[in-house]
Amino acid sequence: MIKKLSRCIGEYKKDSIITPIWITLEIVMEVIIPMVMAKLIDLGVDAGSMSAIWKYGLILLVCAGFSLFFGVMAARSAAVASAGFAKNLRREIFHNVQTFSFSNIDKYSTGGIITRLTTDVTNVQNAFMMIIRVAVRSPLMLIFSIIMAWSINARITMVFLAMVPFLGVAFFLIMRGAFPIFERIFKTYDKLNNVVRENVRGIRVVKSYVREDHESEKFKGVSQTIFKDFSKAEKIIAFNGPVMQIAIYTCMIGASWLGAKLIVGGSMTTGELVGIITYAMQILMSLMILSLVFVMIIISKASAERVCEIIDEKADITNGKDPVFEVKDGSICFKNASFSYSKNAEKLCLKMVNLEIPSGSTVGVIGGTGSSKTSLVQLIPRLYDVTEGEVMVGGINVKDYDITTLRDSVAMVLQKNLLFSGTIKENLRWGNKDATEEQMVRACQQAQAEEFIEKFPEKYDTYIEQGGSNVSGGQRQRLCIARALIKQPKILILDDSTSAVDTATDCKIRAAFKNEIPDTTKIIIAQRISSVQEADMIIVLDDGEINGVGTHDELMASNQIYREACLSQQKGGDFDE
Ligand SMILES: Nc1ncnc2c1ncn2[C@@H]1O[C@H](COP(=O)(O)OP(=O)(O)OP(=O)(O)O)[C@@H](O)[C@H]1O
């Protein structure tokens, strides 16, 4: 894991290495200062020599200045290194997520990916900063201070070294109590993120069902848990204070008592005593900080693991060897194709599908909700791979194509369609980034989107909000169809893409398809019989199996499910019929 993460330090290696160097220099200065201080007291104050006070005062000032300078430089390079490291981590995650197939995304969920990109990366960034700054600083400080104190007086140094095991045990006990709580808090953070995300995304639904109070309660519950856990953890951590105080005062008293005896005996000076007490403080402080850093690093280990997991995730749909870069035509063939979303599922979502669809034909797909209509067509642009059997496009197995080539030839308007923030033009250019104005207008005419676009004051430059929230459902569907048409695909798949469009417009769209893109294979999934009635071939799906294939008339005569659906839509006085 460490190897993988350190690879992401990349171009910030220089800053990462230079930080400990600056810190070492800073510590050298900080260690010299008590020494100079001792001299200033002994040779200046006690001896009453003004010139010595000036001399050592000046040295003190220079040392302090250097210490400050090194400290600032260390902070600067640590900040650059850790922020750069975080940037690289985010880039790695983001790039890898772009290669994910639908099934990779199913595994992580959108929320999980976002938490990893934000909170987890920030945790790792902070831990990294701690490692290159504090984790270097404290041990060095500890060693230098002990050496310096020892060189002044070994006996007094032994007094506060005796405190080290006491502190060690105390900190260990405190951390053992607090650590599990911190771990729990981080897990609850995930929950809090989920509650907030779900609420903000679905705020309109929350409002229309007047569920604000319920949502507030849910939020309050999670946030209360975090509050309680945090207070509990902080209460335990708060013992650090008294423990430190005990250690410090014991050291002070011990050192003063021993020191006083030595001073009276003439084997030690006042300055030396002051110096040694300062070193004692530095030793104890370093110990305390070290214990805290240790906890922080362990806490962020969980985040580091989550980050590594997503960087390591391999996309499970990739190009094969010697991929094919041309799709000959829009013919489709399913051969004994079976499919399931998870590798070890007992129940198959699609069972032994066999189909022959000639290029340029119009195919309707009908079936109840959950009958695997979407699952069937997703196999054509290889959004998922078949579990068994094969799917061919233009006479070649979809797995043998270059994925970009295949997906450029197969345009699919997803059931959960989406527009992105940007102008209408920018959204349309997703289909083809070099599309000309005429091509865009033409695609919009075919998708019957032109009439409403022309009514917008800024026409094709109208700004679409995130998710397309400022256009109606039917308008969004038509823009999505236009975006797919701009690709000039060999196969066009509409997954329930005209469900929010009125019947007359739906009819116009189908007429445009028939007249203007006769060579494109069109697959239309619909709930309304009227949307597929004129298709060359209608597929009736039932619980993942093909129940019937034929034209409207053939199915009316032979297929019960189709006939019943048709009759119920007529009888129900559905406005479509
Ligand atoms: N991403 C997924 N992960 C796991 N199971 C899924 C996933 N998507 C769909 N399913 C399951 O697969 C089955 C078929 O779903 P599918 O979306 O293909 O149905 P559909 O015919 O398109 O339905 P609808 O008319 O509601 O769109 C359902 O039982 C569904 O629960």
Ligand SMILES: [Mg+2]
């Ligand atoms: Mg569907």
